[in-house]
Amino acid sequence: MIELRNLSKQFETSDGSVDALRHINLTVQDGDIYGIIGMSGAGKSTLVRCINMLEKPTEGSVIWDGKDLGAMSEKELRAMRRRITMIFQSFNLLMQRTCLKNVTLPLRLGGMKNSEAEKRGMELLELVGLPDKANAYPAQLSGGQQQRVAIARALATDPEVLLCDEATSALDPKTTHAILELIRDINRKLGITVIVITHQMSVVQEICSHVAILEHGEVVEEGEVSEVFSNPKANATKNLIYPELSDGAAILAEGGQKIRVIYNGAVASREPMIAKMALDCGILASILGASTRSVGDLAYGYILLEIPGGPAELAKAVTYLSSIPDIIVQVEAEYGSKEVRP
């Protein structure tokens, strides 16, 4: 289990100090795939580097299996970093070394004999599906292949935790999918806890069990992925989960009464509810935007509607739509939204 307790990080710059992280509290259980998501500049990379102490937190602590990583000596930190390993957006392979040499590097650093390390390295290359690239150089590999080699390298020391810093951000969607599959396999087969840093909601959706949303250095929302997806509360979360809608809402923010209809589960999505509302209530809502996501076996989604008329029509529409099972209706205010549950 990894616990971040009241973690803060300040950077000193020439214009004074900048708060990169503010009072972060998170708990990652063993075996989780935990997503930390945020826009660029939210502090994700700093946060992940605080977990393995590449960045020293200004305040607060990181507790891993009951040990306070901030109190460790350099030597203990180095030993810890063989148990908590990391992969990166830019793969960061040694360009002048073969793939096999890249994979065996952590083992050689730990003093393992070359013949033994190469045997283990070949096993790892097989695990990531690249045994034939052992003697190739990274420059001869595609991005996805390089990340596979980096994953093999990160697994070399039998870690308990794998940190992924935007590991798929430099890859195309298809390769991203394949790499995420590999990470999930590793999580399942080897029982390695995975912490995934990303700005892509699709990554969280695909492999994470838990998610924390980071905005301006703070965790604004946290919980099980299905929970957060079905009912996102913070604005940052909504923007990340349904970027189309937040864009649409921004453009159309000038006026009009808007409601956000959230449906989850197959029943609600089969209901022709907008058409029925027009027939039953005579309210001719216009659809400003819509988006659906599937998480696990369930479908979640939003429809953003503009309701013509005055407050009476608005209330009517809210009451009508809320009566449908699995539907939550929110009235969109200028900033954020207020949940209405009649």
Place this chain on the structure above:
Amino acid sequence: MNFANAFTPERLQEAWNCLLIEFPFAIWETLYSTLLATLFAIIIGLPLGVLLVTGEPKGIRPLPKVLMSFLNVFINFLRSVPFIILMVMIIPLTRVIVGTSVGTVASIVPLTVAAFPFIARLVESSLREVNPNIIETAQAMGATPMQIITHVMLPESVPSLITNFTLAITTIMGYTAMSGAVGGGGLGKLALAYGYQRYRYAVLYLAVIVLVLITQLIQSFGTWLARKCDKRLKD
């Protein structure tokens, strides 16, 4: 200079004889003083160049600022003394090390002293080209600063180091020609003592041509080797 009788048939014949008799040994002297001086300069300059990068406040093993400032000033000082003056300046040191300040072997001392700060700066610039993300990755693997230097920074910069050492060799060879002025041997001495002072200009020009050829050879070899070693270029 009087070129009027410099290239008469007799003078050319004389230069030809000189090429056959005197040049082989002079070339040998030039080469071994250059290569030995480069070797010693790398032995001293390489660790200093590594320190210049790793000892910085943001380096992998920061050193006290005072020490870093001293190192920088010291290197800049040696780099700014003209070689011909440096040679004379360190005659006492040369005497202590070699026992004499005259001759080709003795000239290796000032050559080394002139070249190691240069090498240190070249190594510094090579190491700064190493992708900082890769260094961070090594830290994230639990590598010690020494392991980062030996397993990551130096191996990753091999092509750049070869290119820079080639530059160093050709520069040091230029210095060996100057060392001819104060008793060092080699093509420089031949050009000055035999060619210039005895008005045998044909010999002087021959020496220059041979120096240019050697420089070309070393440069081409260095460029080829750096290219061959660079695994980023393989397609």
